Amino acid sequence: MNRHLSQRLGFSLLTLIAIITVVPIISVIVYIFLQGSPAISREFLLAVPRSGMREGGIFPAIIGTFYLTIGTAIFSVPLGIAAAIYLSEYAPDNAWTRIIRLAIINLAGIPSVVYGLFGLGLFVLFLKFGTSILAASLTLSIMTLPVIISTSEEALRAVPQSFRTVSVSLGATRWQTIRRIVLPQGLPGILTGVILGLERAAGETAPILFTGAAFFLPRLPGSIFDATMALPYHLFVISTQVPEMPIQIQYGTALVLLIFVLGMNLIATVIRSRARARRQW
Amino acid sequence: MNKLVIENLSLQYADGTESLSNINMDIAKNAITVLFGPAGGGKSTLLRCINRLNDLTDVETMSGRIMMDGEDILNPATDTIALRRKVGMVFARPVVLPMSIRKNLTYGLELAGEKRKSKLEEAVERSLKLAAIWDEVKDRLEEPAIALSGGQQQRICLARSLAQQPEVILLDEPTSGLDPISTGKVEAALQELKKDYTIILVPHSVQQAARTADYAAFFLQGELVEYGNGDELFTNPQEQRTEDYVTGRFG
Amino acid sequence: MDKDLNWREFIITRAIKASGYSAIVFVALIFIFLLREGLPTLGEVDLSTLFSVRWYPIEDYFGILPLITGSLIVTLGAALVAIPFGIGTAVYISEIAPRAVREVLKPLVELLGGLPSVVLGFLGILVLSPWLRTTFDLPTGLTAFTGSLLLAAIAVPTIVSVAEDALDTVPRSYREAAWAIGATHWQTIWRVTLPAARSGVMTGIMLGIGRAIGETMAVMMVTGNAPVMAIRPGSLFEPARTMTATIAAEMGEVASGSVHYHTLFFIGIVLFLISLAVNVAASSVIFRSKKRSERILS
Ligand SMILES: Nc1ncnc2c1ncn2[C@@H]1O[C@H](COP(=O)(O)OP(=O)(O)OP(=O)(O)O)[C@@H](O)[C@H]1O
Ligand SMILES: [Mg+2]
Numbered sequence: 001m002n003r004h005l006s007q008r009l010g011f012s013l014l015t016l017i018a019i020i021t022v023v024p025i026i027s028v029i030v031y032i033f034l035q036g037s038p039a040i041s042r043e044f045l046l047a048v049p050r051s052g053m054r055e056g057g058i059f060p061a062i063i064g065t066f067y068l069t070i071g072t073a074i075f076s077v078p079l080g081i082a083a084a085i086y087l088s089e090y091a092p093d094n095a096w097t098r099i100i101r102l103a104i105i106n107l108a109g110i111p112s113v114v115y116g117l118f119g120l121g122l123f124v125l126f127l128k129f130g131t132s133i134l135a136a137s138l139t140l141s142i143m144t145l146p147v148i149i150s151t152s153e154e155a156l157r158a159v160p161q162s163f164r165t166v167s168v169s170l171g172a173t174r175w176q177t178i179r180r181i182v183l184p185q186g187l188p189g190i191l192t193g194v195i196l197g198l199e200r201a202a203g204e205t206a207p208i209l210f211t212g213a214a215f216f217l218p219r220l221p222g223s224i225f226d227a228t229m230a231l232p233y234h235l236f237v238i239s240t241q242v243p244e245m246p247i248q249i250q251y252g253t254a255l256v257l258l259i260f261v262l263g264m265n266l267i268a269t270v271i272r273s274r275a276r277a278r279r280q281w
Numbered sequence: 282m283n284k285l286v287i288e289n290l291s292l293q294y295a296d297g298t299e300s301l302s303n304i305n306m307d308i309a310k311n312a313i314t315v316l317f318g319p320a321g322g323g324k325s326t327l328l329r330c331i332n333r334l335n336d337l338t339d340v341e342t343m344s345g346r347i348m349m350d351g352e353d354i355l356n357p358a359t360d361t362i363a364l365r366r367k368v369g370m371v372f373a374r375p376v377v378l379p380m381s382i383r384k385n386l387t388y389g390l391e392l393a394g395e396k397r398k399s400k401l402e403e404a405v406e407r408s409l410k411l412a413a414i415w416d417e418v419k420d421r422l423e424e425p426a427i428a429l430s431g432g433q434q435q436r437i438c439l440a441r442s443l444a445q446q447p448e449v450i451l452l453d454e455p456t457s458g459l460d461p462i463s464t465g466k467v468e469a470a471l472q473e474l475k476k477d478y479t480i481i482l483v484p485h486s487v488q489q490a491a492r493t494a495d496y497a498a499f500f501l502q503g504e505l506v507e508y509g510n511g512d513e514l515f516t517n518p519q520e521q522r523t524e525d526y527v528t529g530r531f532g
Numbered sequence: 533m534d535k536d537l538n539w540r541e542f543i544i545t546r547a548i549k550a551s552g553y554s555a556i557v558f559v560a561l562i563f564i565f566l567l568r569e570g571l572p573t574l575g576e577v578d579l580s581t582l583f584s585v586r587w588y589p590i591e592d593y594f595g596i597l598p599l600i601t602g603s604l605i606v607t608l609g610a611a612l613v614a615i616p617f618g619i620g621t622a623v624y625i626s627e628i629a630p631r632a633v634r635e636v637l638k639p640l641v642e643l644l645g646g647l648p649s650v651v652l653g654f655l656g657i658l659v660l661s662p663w664l665r666t667t668f669d670l671p672t673g674l675t676a677f678t679g680s681l682l683l684a685a686i687a688v689p690t691i692v693s694v695a696e697d698a699l700d701t702v703p704r705s706y707r708e709a710a711w712a713i714g715a716t717h718w719q720t721i722w723r724v725t726l727p728a729a730r731s732g733v734m735t736g737i738m739l740g741i742g743r744a745i746g747e748t749m750a751v752m753m754v755t756g757n758a759p760v761m762a763i764r765p766g767s768l769f770e771p772a773r774t775m776t777a778t779i780a781a782e783m784g785e786v787a788s789g790s791v792h793y794h795t796l797f798f799i800g801i802v803l804f805l806i807s808l809a810v811n812v813a814a815s816s817v818i819f820r821s822k823k824r825s826e827r828i829l830s
Contacts, residue, residue, distance in 0.1 A: 007718035017620030025644045079551050086552025103555040109811035111746025113776045117800040121565035142558050162376045165829045170389040171366040175541050203648025206748040210783050232650045239654045265646050280379040280427045338828050372829040
C-alpha cells in the first residue's frame with residue numbers, strides 16, 4: 001500500500017482516538033452543569049437535608065468536605081513538604097534513599113479502600129479516635145502524602161543549583177539557603193502539587209467510608225471526634241442507597257462536588273501559569 | 282606579607298582525576314595573584330578549596346594544609362560559615378539571586394544577623410561604589426537584579442561579596458562573558474580593591490593575566506608549574522612549558 | 533547568636549530527615565495493621581473454604597475466588613479499552629497534535645484524572661448503564677463491562693500522562709535520523725519513537741492498570757455486585773463483584789473482630805500485595821537516576 005496513504009489513515013485513526021478520549025470528558029462536565037444547575041439555590045447550599053434527604057439542602061456535606069480537606073492539609077502539607085525538602089536537598093544517593101522512594105511510589109499505588117481499612121484498624125479502633133473527622137483526615141493525609149511529596153520535590157529540584165552554590169558561598173547554612181532561596185522559588189510548584197493532592201482527597205469516598213463519613217447527620221459536627229457528612233459519600237448514598245431520590249438533588253450534589261474539585265484544579269492551574277510567567281530564571 | 286600559605290595541597294575527585302597535586306604557594310596580602318593555565322588545570326578547584334566550597338562537590342581525597350592567618354582552613358573543625366564570610370567569591374557566570382538588587386547586596390549580611398537599617402544602607406552604597414556600578418543602579422535598587430545586563434550583573438555579584446567586607450576575594454573568570462568595556466570596569470575596580478583586600482583571580486585570557494597580575498601562577502593538569510612576580514613571569518618565564526603557553530605556542 | 537543558629541539548624545535538619553523517612557514508616561504501618569487484622573482469618577477459615585468459589589458471608593461461605601476473578605475481569609476489560617486509547621492519545625498529543633491543541637489536551641486529560649470516581653459511578657448508573665442495556669439488549673446494564681468502561685476512564689489519564697512524558701523525552705535526533713533515510717512520519721512513530729519510549733510507556737500502562745485494580749467506588753456502583761465466578765468470556769457482560777467493592781460494601785456492616793471482618797482485611801492484604809508488585813515493577817523504570825546534571829559553578 002502507498003506509504004503516504006497509510007500515514008494519512010493512521011493519523012486519522014489517532015485523531016479519532018484522541019477525540020473519543022476527550023469528548024466524553026467535556027460532555028461529562030457540561031452535562032452535570034446542565035442537569036445540576038437548576039437544583040442550585042440558597043436553600044440547597046445552606047440548609048440541612050430533610051425528609052430522608054429527599055428535600056432540603058446539603059450544607060452539612062459541603063462543610064464536612066471542607067473540614068476534611070482542611071484536616072488533611074494540616075497533617076499532610078507540612079509533612080509532605082518536609083519530606084520533599086529532605087529528598088531534594090539532603091538525601092544522599094544511597095540504599096536508604098532508594099527505599100524511601102520505593103515507599104513513596106507504593107503509598108501512591110495502594111488502593112484507596114485499603115487506606116480505609118488501615119484507617120479503621122489504626123485510627124478508629126487501635127487509637128480509639130472512633131469514626132471521626134480526625135480519623136478520616138489522618139487517613140486521607142497519608143493517602144495524599146505521596147502526591148505532595150513527589151510534586152514538591154520536583155518543584156524544589158527545578159530551582160537552579162547555582163542559586164544554592166551562590167548562597168552557600170555567601171555564608172549561608174544549608175537551612176538558610178532552603179528557607180530564603182529554594183523554598184520561595186519552589187513555592188508555586190509546591191502549592192500546585194498541594195492543591196492537586198488535596199483535590200484528590202476532597203473527592204475520595206473509599207478511605208472515609210469506615211473512618212469518618214456519616215450517612216445522615218442533620219447538624220454540623222461539633223468536634224474533631226464527630227463523624228461528618230461529606231459530598232462524595234453523600235452522592236454515593238443518594239444515588240445508590242435511598243429509594244425514590246429526586247434526580248435533581250442527585251445532579252445538584254454532583255455539581256457541587258464537581259465545582260469544589262474543578263475549582264481547586266483551576267486554582268492550581270492559575271498558580272502554575274502565573275509563576276511561569278513571573279519566574280526569574 | 283602573606284595572607285594565605287598553601288602547603289602540599291593535593292585533591293582528587295570521585296571520578297579519579299587528580300585535580301591538584303602537591304601545590305605549595307604563598308599568597309600575598311594587598312595584591313592580585315593570578316592563577317592561569319589551560320582548561321582543567323585545577324584553578325577553579327584551588328579557588329573552591331580556599332572557601333571550602335568543594336565541600337559541596339564529591340571530593341574523594343584531599344591532603345595538605347591551607348593556612349590563613351595561621352589557622353588551617355581545611356581542618357574539619359573550621360567554621361565554614363565564618364570562613365565564607367571572610368572569603369568572598371565571584372563566579373564565571375554572573376548569578377544574581379532571584380530578588381531585588383538591594384536584597385542581593387544585603388543577603389549575606391542579613392544571614393549573619395545584621396538587622397540595622399543604617400548598616401545595611403551603608404554596606405549597599407559602599408560595595409556598589411567599590412564595584413564601580415553605583416551610578417548605574419542607585420535609582421533602581423528595588424528592581425529585580427535579573428533585569429540588569431550581564432556586565433552589570435557581574436559587578437553586582439562582585440559588590441555582593443564585597444558587602445560583607447571580606448578579607449579575601451576569589452574571582453573565577455569573572456569577565457569571561459563580558460564585553461571589553463565591562464571587562465575594563467571590573468579590572469579597574471580590582472586595581473582599587475587590592476589596596477584593602479587579598480585578591481585571587483583566574484583570568485579568562487593570558488592578556489588579562491598579564492594586565493592584572495602582581496603575582497602569577499601557571500597551572501597545568503593539577504600541577505603548579507611556575508609561580509612568581511607577574512612582570513617577570515610573563516616577560517621572562519623560567520620554565521619551557523610556561524613560555525610555550527604565554528607565547529601562544531602551546532598544544 | 534551563632535550558638536542559637538546552630539541549634540535551630542540542628543533541630544530543623546533532624547525534623548526534615550525524620551519526615552523524609554516517614555513514607556517508610558507509613559508503608560510499614562499499613563502492612564502491619566493489615567496483617568494484624570487480616571491474618572487471623574487463616575486460623576478461622578479453612579484454606580479450602582477461603583479459596584472456594586462461593587462468597588456468602590451470612591452463611592459462613594468465605595470463598596474469595598469470585599472476588600478475585602471479578603477484579604480480574606473488570607480490570608482486563610478496562611485494560612482492553614484503556615491501553616489503545618491511552619497510548620493513541622499520548623502519541624497523538626506528543627507526535628501529531630499542533631502545539632495549540634496539545635496545550636489544551638494535556639490539562640484536559642489530567643482533569644479527567646482529577647474527577648472523583650463517585651461522580652463517574654453516578655453517571656455510570658444514570659447514563660451509561662441504561663444506554664448499554666438498551667444498545668446491547670442486556671438483561672441489566674450493571675455489568676462488569678460497565679465497570680470496565682469507567683475504570684478505563686480512570687486509567688487513561690495516568691497512561692496518557694506517563695506515556696506522553698516518555699515520548700517527549702525521546703531525543704529529536706532519533707526522529708531526524710529516521711526522516712533522513714526516508715521514513716514517513718507515521719513509520720517513524722511506530723519503528724523509532726514508540727520503541728525508544730517503550731519502557732516509559734510500559735510504566736504508564738502498569739500504573740494505569742494498577743489504579744484500575746484498586747479503584748472502588750465507581751466499580752461498586754455499576755457492576756451489579758454479584759459474587760459469581762467470572763471465568764467465561766461472556767462474564768464480561770454479566771454482573772460481577774470486585775475485591776475492592778466487597779470491602780467497601782460490607783465493612784460497614786460487620787462486627788469488628790468477627791471472621792467476616794478478618795476476611796475483609798485479608799482481601800485488603802491481597803490488594804496491598806498486588807499493588808506492591810505492580811508498583812515495584814513499574815518503578816524500576818521511574819528510578820532513572822535522579823542525580824543532578826548541573827555541575828557546581830566554576
Ligand atoms: N565537581 C567536580 N567533580 C569531579 N571532577 C571535577 C569537578 N570539578 C572539576 N573536576 C575535574 O577536575 C579537573 C580540574 O578542574 P577545574 O575546574 O579545577 O579546572 P580549571 O583549571 O578551573 O579549568 P577551566 O579553565 O576549564 O575552568 C578537571 O579534570 C575537571 O574535570
Ligand atoms: Mg575553572
